[in-house]
Amino acid sequence: GAVVSQHPSWVICKSGTSVKIECRSLDFQATTMFWYRQFPKQSLMLMATSNEGSKATYEQGVEKDKFLINHASLTLSTLTVTSAHPEDSSFYICSARDRTPIANTGELFFGEGSRLTVL
């Protein structure tokens, strides 16, 4: 299957700093990527939908100024957690779908996730 790579896998930062997480589709082009967060023992929560070349669409309750999303190319989307605080500590996962019509079955491919710990 298609591969989505996230970097970094783990990040620890001080409160008040900003952290950038990258999501790359390695062997396909993705016009749309999704960002999720997951708290311990809970299911994934969609944060935003990232469309290449346009502004991200945020879910209700997600602060767009806090979680900056940039989807500058068909293979890269970034999530920046600005002025991070301990309550932002979570597991962040991205997903993408192949834009190729033949391959576009609607299947979403997921990154390995990035665990953020804010001290």
Next chain:
Amino acid sequence: KQEVTQIPAALSVPEGENLVLNCSFTDSAIYNLQWFRQDPGKGLTSLLLIQSSQREQTSGRLNASLDKSSGRSTLYIAASQPGDSATYLCAVTMDSNYQLIWGAGTKLIIKP
């Protein structure tokens, strides 16, 4: 509003048994349904994708069925192994925007 429910929340069985995980959804007008596996602290692995027009999909020891009219899907795992221990999530998409609506997952433990 679509809701996805997975039962049971947790399941522990001896190695070698066949087992079934359940997923139900309230709105039958789905685009597709996916089953995922998540190991602790890891990302998600897509196991099986069933399009709305399909009844089942198979991959190795896994078989997923879909009954849209009753709003149900099952994931059948044959001859379970300790390595199958993980949390299994099902999710549906309602339309072509492909946003997923998630179940809470079933935590599966296979005892050696």
